[in-house]
Amino acid sequence: MLKLENIKKSFVQPDGTSVPILDIPDFQVNAGEQVVLLGPSGCGKTTMLHTIAGITNPDSGKVFVDSVELTRYSEAARDRIRADKMGYIFQTFNLLPGFSALENVLLGMTFARKKLLPKRAKTLLEKIGLGHRLNNKPNQLSVGEQQRVAIARSLANQPKLLLADEPTANVDPRNQQHIVELIAKSCREENIALLMVTHAMEVANQFDRIVRLDELNRVVADARASAGTET
């Protein structure tokens, strides 16, 4: 479902120097597989997700999503592929404040080349226990409810791959478990491959496979190795 080949990404600093962020020789997630990407802050988790989603293009290497080589396409085409094949859950939920819970879910459908299905949006919200909050704006929802709306939105287009960027970071421990279960269950039901970034071990332990990005990402691994050598 997802395949990364020799992905390299660096950022240019204001002084002109280039700082490498990612160097991933090979990474793969199978269809329906649920993978947790574990790693400390600054190890490139979010950059890796953005690269997979096609929000940023790698400096080199290839990204395959559902057998489509994303890195070959223009930005506009990548936007379309992202809308059609991927769902995205943000750490800060990122619900649009002017839209109701239902509209936020519909917004996820709006940008895909699929028919707008208000019924599916309602069903998704009902499934996650927000059937009574359809017309509430984000500021009228609790933090946990907001994250659930974000989950429903990410599932709206029946994606092949769900990218979740620390979805439990901003919710309380009781809700954390509930959110994780909800994501895992939803992906299982719809056979969606999941790649979830987290730095919480208790969350990571609940999934099929745990990948440590600080080991996968050569930039971080090399840095750590050289730091260890120095010491």
Added chain:
Amino acid sequence: MNVFLIAWRSIQHRGLGSLLTIISMALGVMMVVAVLTIHGVVDTSFKNNNSFGYNMIVGARGGGLQLTLNSVYYLSRPVEAIPYEYYLAFCDGETRERELQRSIGFEARQTIDDTQALIDSLGVASCPVSHALIDAATTDSYRYQQDEAMRIRKDGVYRRWTHIAVPMCLGDSYVHPSTGDAFKCVGTKPSFFTDLVLDVDTEEKFEFAQGRNFIEESPEHGYFECVIGAAVARRCGLGIGDRVQATHGDPSSDSSHLHEQNYTIVGVLNGTGTPHDRVVFLNMEGFFLMEDHAKPVEDDSILGAVDRDEAEDDQDAADIDPDLVDPFDDENDTFENALQTTPPPAVGNQREAETDDLVDEPLPPVNPDLQRVPLPVEQREVTSILVRTSLKDPYGLLPDMLPAQIGEGDLERTLDWTPFRPVKSQKAAQGVNPVSEVTRLFEGIVDPIRWLLLALTSMICVVSSISIVVGIYNSMNQRQHEIAVMRALGASRGKVMSIMLCESILLAVAGGLLGWIAGHGLNALLSPIVEDRTGVQVGFFSFAPGLELSKLPVLENFASVLGKASVSSEILLVPVLVLLAILVGLYPAVSAYRTDVSKSLGK
């Protein structure tokens, strides 16, 4: 969800900011709409009045524009007056004879004829006394007048070029006693309503909402009937049978005074949306008989020479208002003897006084208005004559040709038939083509002012549009994050750009719509003021006049397809506003287009 709904939600989310932006836009559009419609309606009304049923105005020499404003719109201070005979120059022989019989000159000639007949019947024609008597009366001017006598039965010199001619007298006003509202009084003939039309193209005539036209001499009210315009009736609550009194002169000045004479309203006009709605139309015969309206003649010795008792069976001698008659002139000594031997005749005054000497029994009470006799022609003056030139003018030359001819003093020559002329009479006349005058007024003054106003109000619109940019720009920080989220959800750069543009367009259109309604509301509010100043009614549903599509830029290339199709200039506000919104929305839209999703998601 389409882009408009997404944009609308964004506007709703920024409720107060969006509302302020919309209000700012609405104020600008309101001003533009008000200026466009009021100017447009006034402009149309002014120009419509050009096809009012006449194409030449004859009045005293002076400013042609003032004469036009006076006669067509009842605006500005009244110009000088001209002799009534100028009006007769446009009349047929029958009318002229009927009118001129009510002249001092005609009666004087009648006296000589009668004297000659008496001498002949007595067979004393050879008597030297008879010669002396005839010689004394028949001066050179009389001989001339006798020669001219035949001419007064002929058509006036301008008759053959005239289709309709209607005289008008201005200078009085009607002031409503309780509200203080002032309306112009116009002395005119019944033909004002029967012969003149409201619109030359449609031949639309005046219609009466109530009652009838006044008649020159009514058995009920004598010469004192009047017709009022629709606005006068509405504003003053006047109707048929009510009586009104005119105020002489400018009602706002100290020198004005109320005429004692009452007029009875016999007709109320239907609303025409023109200055006529605000006018009280008085029967001209009665108008002449009101105090200060008769012009004193120079040669009042003749008044004594004419025994009008004999000329008019039912007329007794009457008082002569000493103010109306000037003291003797040296030139008029010829008639001194006649004055000494003959009692003064009645000239435009009540039939009264000496009736007691003639009738022993007391008379039953009579309406004094029915006792008045018309003012002699020589003492009459009119402010202007509205002329519709002959319809047999295939090349339309008369409206320009006749004023030129009148300007050469053609009308002045028609005064030679009588030696009796009012003191300080303004004899020099001019003819003006009202179309040319109004066009000149508009091109020279009104149009530049309108363009200036439009430019200013358009600037307000531009400033309001800038407020849209400011409004959107100020929220860009928050928006960048929202845009990044939308992008992460799969929205393309073009999509987010179009959402921003839609938001700008929606703000402009909402402001425009609100402004349009407010502008027309303002029109309705300003309606009384506009009506007061111009006599033109402007209401909520008054729209700016149509613009021919084929005359607009770009569209001129499709003139053959568009033909004469036109749209109200207000409709043009829609594309202009949308264009403006797109222009001002471009900056935030481009900003949205350039949003760095990775960075903005991290914010």
